[in-house]
Amino acid sequence: MDSLISASARALAAGDPLGALKRVALRDDPPALALRGIAMAQLGEHPRARDLLRQAARAFGSHEAQARARCVVAEAEVALAMRDLGGSPRPLLEAADTLQAHGDTANATQAWLIAARRLLRIGRLDEAAAAMASVAPAPSADGLPPALRAMTDLTSAELALRSLHMAAARAALDRAQEAAQQARVPALLAEVAQARALLDQPAARRVGAGVDQPLRLSEVADLLASGALVVDACRRCVGVGVDLSAADATAVWQPLARRPILFALARALAQAWPGDADREALIAEAFRTRHPDDTHRARLRVEVGRLRALLRPRACAALAGAAAVRIHDDLVTPRCAANCIKWTPSPHRATLQEPTMTACTHDDPTPAATRHQPSQPAEIVREYGPFAGADSVSGVTHDGQHVWAATGAHLVAFDAATGETRRTLAVASDAGTAFDGRHLYQITEARIDKIDPATGEVVASIPAPGKGNDSGLTWAEGSLWVGQYRDRKIHQIDPATGAIRRTIETDRFVTGVTWADGELWHGTWEGDESTLRHIDPATGAVLQQLDMPQGMGMGVSGLESDGADLFYCGGGGSGKVRAVRRPKAARL
Template sequence: MDSLIVAAAQALAAGDVLGALKRVALRDDAPALALRGIAMAQLGDLARAKTLLKSAARAFGPREAVARARCVVAEAEIALVSRDLGWPEKALETARAALEKHGDRINAAHARNLQIRRLLLIGHLDEAERLLARLDPSPLPPAVRASHELAVAGIAIRRLRIEPARAALTRAAEAAQKAGIPALIVEVQDAARLLDEPAARLVAKEGERPLSLDEVEALLASDAFVVDACRNVVRRAGDIISLVSRPVLFALARVLAEAAPADAPRALLLSRAFGARHADESHRARLRVEVGRLRAALEPLAEISATAEGFVLTPRLPGDAVVLAPPVEVEHASVLALLSDGEAWSSSALSIALSTSPRTVQRALDALATAGMVQSVGNGRACRWMMPPVVGFPTTLLLPGPLPSD
């Protein structure tokens, strides 16, 4: 490989994108096309970068399996950054295996990190942890090791294991400083800042207050009876009752928990659960039926009794009944939680990440766009949706994937 290619590769590794482009901007051979593609990706021109990398992969001969695999890995990284979750993941695994076979363990580890980050993005935490366990970060260079520790921290945050997440981010910061890549240093700092932002609200008999992720972790591990409005479940320590598919029952449980230890008036229950402004006998009959269903669903954790004014919820074990709510109550919050990462998402990628139908996601996006909370760029298949980051928005607790003991 000639000196200009080597110098351009070293410049890219050090984060000097313009320095790399100066050396290969006018060349059309396969190594130069690959380096130009990576450089354009770092400058944010992802469409041009993808085209260059495809051209490079075609230009490399059949005997240059390692170079072709590296192009595939770079293309996969672009797909991840551009939230193209429909990109063929089997191609990445094939490229990773080829790199591993030919002894390029550093790029094979980078490919593995990309697989883990994709799984983390769509909420497949168990599978991400299995892949993570197969990767030994000790021999990796600082930049790849920082990416690995970010993946470790991401899984720990989504599992609400905050101390391990802090430790992983500390290791990531040290590795990023050794790598000396400004963009990587900023990425680690942004991830660390998430741990100190408000992640939820605690609604209890004493009133409301914001909670950090540390406090959320402590709450879910305590003896409190928690109605979790971030996941639509009711939990106490390790016991969890899901009401995700029963929104009326969850609405009733939330009103009862907010009123506890006092009773919740029937009029309030009818208004919050059914949207009934003027209740008649049919509404009251339905309320009795739904409260009966809720009583049966929560029977292991709480008792619901009728009073003269309404109904009262009493946990079976000593402890308070509280509500864990997002700090900002908005409709379609899970869509906003994904968009709040600042990246441009397609509706199909949002559908994959949320495990819901594309039409449902499109309706949510249209409603959010009408409210001025998101905006679209491009048309047709090139249409992407984005929003500016919102300080304090509950990105972690509303993202897809299970929390502890789910």
């Protein structure tokens, strides 16, 4: 390692990316490319940083496995900063094993931390805790550099905050503060300060007994441990709070996310306590109608009975009073104490980015038109892949003869009848894919490339509307339609300039987009749940929904219709493409 490389690395370790770039900005050797990529990441230029790190990983020789693994770890951290949570975690875990085998404990620990933080972002707290338990050496060990110890403790604090284990969170933040002061990195000190500030900021609202009270995270934890009946308007569940450190802390919670009418009734009754809830108001809230008739009143009695039967065995003595709920001609009177919690989104996006409890949307963000959509299980007709050299599929399209799959470094065309690969184009393919009858379009980083399928040549590029947060692409009506993942939007854009022509908002993450016989469908993937949804392009209302099986890598990352009776769905980290049958009702 030459002196400029060493000096640049020291500058990066001290949090001085500009000083690092001054030494290596004009060099294209692999170590310089890697350092330039890390510097650009520290400056917030994430797409450029990812490109440089990929170049560096390809440039290192086969005998430089440790250097390549370090590039993989750095690229994974950039992806995390970009909120790119797709793809397979396998390369990162393999890089961690390689680094550990070469005695590079610090970078191996960094890889495990990134894996744990990714799991936290997608809400898999148990898996994140297991990943943190695998971090070696222990977070408090003196063998780790101070900056890495601070990041380890920040991740532990985030896990504790999301689980509402406040004592553990405060202890981890105290350790992080001490380590950050030893590291003397200003950006790291700022992250710890922001994380500590979260403890004293409102994270939720308690609504009940005629009051609307803001709550800090510690107060939320105390309420949930108080034994009160709580209607959680974020997680859409009802139950009696218990000590979160207890082994059976979740045993008394009844999820109602898939039963929106029962949840609407539970929340309305909780908000009305200790007063009475007007029957007509309950009907309007649960059934979304302003003109109730006798059928609605009869159904209200049925639904209240279902709610009472569902909750009574779950909450023991504290819910026993719910059995006394009675319906008068005009009033429904709840006979049990209830608190309705509504979580408040956090404005902070530092190390403790989007804690589960502070980054949820306001109490009920779901548009009324989307709450009672007809839903049915998706019928998976066939699976294709995994494909050679591909760990994930992030986009799909259909050119009338073949299905094309975006696998990261290649576009793969295969025969839908036999599953055999027909062609492979060596082009970057990070997200959605589309075909306009002549050219392929591919989302790559923060742009959309127009590709000649005969040669693989990129003939034009336009900026992607999400600036790197795009997922899902299709061609229809002379326009490109682009999904914006976390913003829950679908944009119709000009294929020549990228200008946005119109925007459709939805209430779920958008992971794929397609038009089929005049119907707009999009894919969703949140946690272990993934669906295909037919929506009204004018209002965003959900008209029909297909539920993919949970688990087994069944998420949707890319969606396209074959123009007949099938959808093709990218399978994310499973590396597969699945053919799903379009429901007959949607083809009438």
